[in-house]
Every structure is written in C-alpha cells, then in structure tokens.
Amino acid sequence: MSATVRSEPRPSALSDRPTTYKSNLEEYEREGDVRLPFLLSYREVKLLGIAGVGFFLDAYDLFIINPVATMLQYRLYGGKDLPPGLEGFIKAGANIGSVIGQFAFGYSADYFGRKAVYGKELMLIIFATIGTICDPTGKPPSPPSQCQRPPRSPPPPLTLGALSPSGSLIWLAVWRIILGIGIGGDYPMVGLLRR
Numbered sequence: 001m002s003a004t005v006r007s008e009p010r011p012s013a014l015s016d017r018p019t020t021y022k023s024n025l026e027e028y029e030r031e032g033d034v035r036l037p038f039l040l041s042y043r044e045v046k047l048l049g050i051a052g053v054g055f056f057l058d059a060y061d062l063f064i065i066n067p068v069a070t071m072l073q074y075r076l077y078g079g080k081d082l083p084p085g086l087e088g089f090i091k092a093g094a095n096i097g098s099v100i101g102q103f104a105f106g107y108s109a110d111y112f113g114r115k116a117v118y119g120k121e122l123m124l125i126i127f128a129t130i131g132t133i134c135d136p137t138g139k140p141p142s143p144p145s146q147c148q149r150p151p152r153s154p155p156p157p158l159t160l161g162a163l164s165p166s167g168s169l170i171w172l173a174v175w176r177i178i179l180g181i182g183i184g185g186d187y188p189m190v191g192l193l194r195r
Contacts, residue, residue: 097180
C-alpha cells in the first residue's frame with residue numbers, strides 16, 4: 001500500500017514548498033525514517049510486547065487448570081479423584097467459552113467497530129478471574145488426633161458460606177466458561193490490533 005503524494009502550490013505566500021499528503025499507515029509504519037526492514041520502531045516493539053504478554057496470559061489461563069485440578073483433589077476430596085463429569089467440565093470450560101467468545105466478539109467488532117469493543121474482553125477476563133479465585137471451598141474440619149480428646153460438640157461440617165465439593169467445582173467451571181469467553185474475545189481483537 002503506497003501513500004498518496006500530491007504536489008500543489010500553497011496559496012500562502014509565506015512558503016514556496018509543495019504540500020505533501022501522507023497516509024496514516026505510512027506515518028505509523030515508517031515515520032519518515034530510512035532504516036533496515038528488520039529494525040523495529042518503539043511503537044512496533046510496544047505493540048509486540050502488549051500482544052505477546054496478552055497471548056502468554058491467555059494461554060496460561062487456558063492451561064493452568066491441570067495442576068489446579070490435582071490440587072483440588074487433595075483440597076476437596078482428600079486425594080481421591082474428582083468426579084469424572086465435573087473434572088471434564090472444569091477442564092473444557094475455558095475452551096468452550098473461548099469458541100463462544102471468538103464468535104461473539106468477532107461479530108461485535110464487525111458490527112460496532114473494533115474501537116468500541118476492544119477492552120471489553122479484557123474487563124471480562126479480569127471480572128471472571130476474580131470470580132474464579134473467589135471459589136468458596138471452605139475448610140473442611142480436621143479429624144481429632146489420637147492424643148486429643150474429642151470435642152464435646154461436633155464441629156460444623158463446613159465453614160459459613162462454603163459450598164459442597166461438587167458445588168465448588170461447578171462454581172469454578174462456570175467462571176472458567178466466562179473467562180474463556182473473554183479469552184476467546186481477545187484473539188480476534190488482538191488480530192485486528194496488529195493491522
């Protein structure tokens with residue numbers, strides 16, 4: 001894509017130089033500098049850094065669930081396996097949401113414009129991440145040791161506001177689907193940002 005350059009005399013008597021018109025793309029890409037094509041400007045390095053960190057965090061959010069599922073086995077089920085249906089729901093939730101988010105935010109960017117839509121998916125990711133880390137698992141009571149006398153009244157089964165282990169996994173899966181929608185929306189937006 002080349003820039004349009006027109007030379008016309010200026011109506012002003014103050015300058016005899018011809019008027020030069022440049023497209024915004026040319027100003028952004030080269031900024032009038034003569035440089036080697038493999039050297040990047042500050043703007044290009046900044047754009048690559050933002051997009052690179054974004055893709056890294058998106059991939060981290062999608063694939064961190066495997067070690068978290070192992071931790072949840074010990075936290076919620078005392079080392080036993082998670083229920084197979086819930087384990088699959090948790091692990092696939094972000095990927096399912098990612099597909100939904102790609103379509104939803106892609107079509108929204110086409111309809112409303114990318115400037116109006118960009119950033120909304122990042123807010124959704126932040127909101128869903130907060131919802132994910134606020135999973136109310138509670139602390140199950142520890143059994144009394146052999147040396148201690150049993151307490152006179154039995155301890156409550158879970159702390160106030162906690163969910164059952166299955167409820168906790170469903171909470172996590174729903175927030176991971178919402179997180180996936182935001183991550184999926186980030187892919188078409190960053191792709192448009194590069195242009």
